[in-house]
Amino acid sequence: MVNSVVSVTGLTVKRGGRPVLRGVDFEVEPGTVTGLLGPSGCGKTTLMRAIVGVQIVEGGTVTVLGKPAGHKDLRDKIGYATQNPALYADLTVTEALRYFASVLRAPAGDVQRVIGEVGLGSHRDAMVGQLSGGQRSRASLAVALLGTPQLLVLDEPTVGLDPVLREELWTLFHSLAASGVTLLVSSHVMDEAARCQRLLLMREGRLLADDTPLGLRERTRTADVEQAFLQLIKETV
Amino acid sequence: MNTLATAQRLLRQLKHDKRTVAMLLAMPTLLMVLLRFVFNNEMAFSKAAPAMLGVFPFTIMFMITSITTLRERTSGTLERLMTTPLGKLDLLFGYALAFGVVAVVQVTIATLVSVWWLGLTLVGPLWILLVITVLDALLGMALGLFVSAFARTEFQAMQFMPVFVLPQILLCGLFVPRESMARLLNWLSDVMPLSYAVDALFHVTSSTEFTGTLLRNLVIIAGCALLALMLGAMTLRRRTP
Numbered sequence: 059m060v061n062s063v064v065s066v067t068g069l070t071v072k073r074g075g076r077p078v079l080r081g082v083d084f085e086v087e088p089g090t091v092t093g094l095l096g097p098s099g100c101g102k103t104t105l106m107r108a109i110v111g112v113q114i115v116e117g118g119t120v121t122v123l124g125k126p127a128g129h130k131d132l133r134d135k136i137g138y139a140t141q142n143p144a145l146y147a148d149l150t151v152t153e154a155l156r157y158f159a160s161v162l163r164a165p166a167g168d169v170q171r172v173i174g175e176v177g178l179g180s181h182r183d184a185m186v187g188q189l190s191g192g193q194r195s196r197a198s199l200a201v202a203l204l205g206t207p208q209l210l211v212l213d214e215p216t217v218g219l220d221p222v223l224r225e226e227l228w229t230l231f232h233s234l235a236a237s238g239v240t241l242l243v244s245s246h247v248m249d250e251a252a253r254c255q256r257l258l259l260m261r262e263g264r265l266l267a268d269d270t271p272l273g274l275r276e277r278t279r280t281a282d283v284e285q286a287f288l289q290l291i292k293e294t295v
Numbered sequence: 296m297n298t299l300a301t302a303q304r305l306l307r308q309l310k311h312d313k314r315t316v317a318m319l320l321a322m323p324t325l326l327m328v329l330l331r332f333v334f335n336n337e338m339a340f341s342k343a344a345p346a347m348l349g350v351f352p353f354t355i356m357f358m359i360t361s362i363t364t365l366r367e368r369t370s371g372t373l374e375r376l377m378t379t380p381l382g383k384l385d386l387l388f389g390y391a392l393a394f395g396v397v398a399v400v401q402v403t404i405a406t407l408v409s410v411w412w413l414g415l416t417l418v419g420p421l422w423i424l425l426v427i428t429v430l431d432a433l434l435g436m437a438l439g440l441f442v443s444a445f446a447r448t449e450f451q452a453m454q455f456m457p458v459f460v461l462p463q464i465l466l467c468g469l470f471v472p473r474e475s476m477a478r479l480l481n482w483l484s485d486v487m488p489l490s491y492a493v494d495a496l497f498h499v500t501s502s503t504e505f506t507g508t509l510l511r512n513l514v515i516i517a518g519c520a521l522l523a524l525m526l527g528a529m530t531l532r533r534r535t536p
Contacts, residue, residue: 074536110378111378112374112533112535113536114534114535130380134379138378140375143371144371144374144375145372146308146370148308148311148312149311153304158375160296160300161301161379161381162379185311201375
């Protein structure tokens with residue numbers, strides 16, 4: 059597809075001599091929320107790193123917004139939040155975000171906007187190192203929201219969050235998608251799948267399915283994504 | 296622009312760590328005081344002190360930078376920065392600027408205390424002494440940045456101190472004049488940048504002349520610092536395995 063935001067073909071990646079991605083193909087359409095689901099260790103993070111352009115790949119192509127992944131022009135167009143929150147523990151939330159905002163050439167008011175969006179308003183002057191795990195991962199998510207990214211690559215952004223916050227973040231993701239931002243969100247919690255418009259199910263470095271949640275359930279004749287996942291594994295064995 | 300933002304961010308990080316700031320600013324000075332009382336004699340102190348004024352800030356800046364850079368790598372913030380428009384040199388010069396500021400303050404205190412209170416005899420002008428010691432601290436910083444690329448853990452980074460710094464201290468002419476070393480050691484001493492800093496420090500404390508050799512030594516120190524920074528930039532990778 060010409061207007062895909064992300065286009066991956068035949069992607070293979072080896073890490074430490076072991077194949078992590080074994081020929082992955084898919085497209086992500088603009089303005090959608092795509093869920094990348096699969097058990098821990100199935101290659102989700104590696105796939106996301108390849109899209110962001112920090113992963114050395116073995117073969118295949120990854121095209122993002124019409125440019126090869128990692129292209130210079132993409133650096134202020136992709137927001138990336140890693141699974142382990144990558145932030146300076148010895149700065150306050152505001153100070154850490156202010157630094158990333160200036161690196162990303164985001165307007166000054168952006169820092170307070172993203173702090174509000176991830177619900178950290180009451181912790182804006184707290185040291186990052188003193189935040190709880192969930193708060194820290196929200197602060198890290200806030201960095202990805204700075205500026206005007208066209209693609210958000212979020213690695214397990216909702217891990218360890220209470221249900222209310224999780225709900226709020228998903229609402230935020232959908233409103234971002236409605237405004238034209240494309241999101242790729244990974245999770246190992248299958249019940250988050252229902253909130254995505256499209257699902258990529260991964261296992262052992264391969265895509266098991268690339269479908270809508272409804273299409274997936276209908277095809278496998280199952281009630282939820284967890285069941286569908288199990289069914290797909292049975293079929294492929 | 297991003298160089299400034301990076302320097303500012305590093306200084307903010309330091310500001311939140313009051314104990315480190317206190318140690319950074321006081322440590323070389325306290326060591327000079329200790330040295331003075333160990334010798335218990337102004338003449339002997341004046342002989343060893345110039346070299347020490349070079350060695351202490353060099354060592355401290357080496358350690359501080361290698362640990363800070365390693366933390367940047369292990370916390371994932373470096374990888375995150377490498378996905379942004381931030382240039383590699385922006386990051387390194389940001390480090391150089393921030394730690395350069397720290398080095399200037401640190402070295403100025405140590406030098407002034409040594410000259411005014413501890414009785415270090417200074418024949419040459421004070422400002423050259425300051426320039427040499429600051430360049431020397433910057434050299435330590437740049438080397439620390441560079442070698443941190445080869446450390447995977449904090450343990451390894453700490454070990455680089457004895458590996459990269461102690462041989463330079465042993466061979467820089469502090470314990471034995473460089474000319475009287477065996478040929479191999481003399482040659483090793485010649486390729487170690489700290490030797491030139493110590494030569495320059497001995498020169499400025501014993502002579503008023505601004506000689507060509509002094510200028511050459513300054514250029515060598517600055518050149519080595521710049522070279523280490525450039526090599527450091529080459530070790531930063533946007534893509535990793």
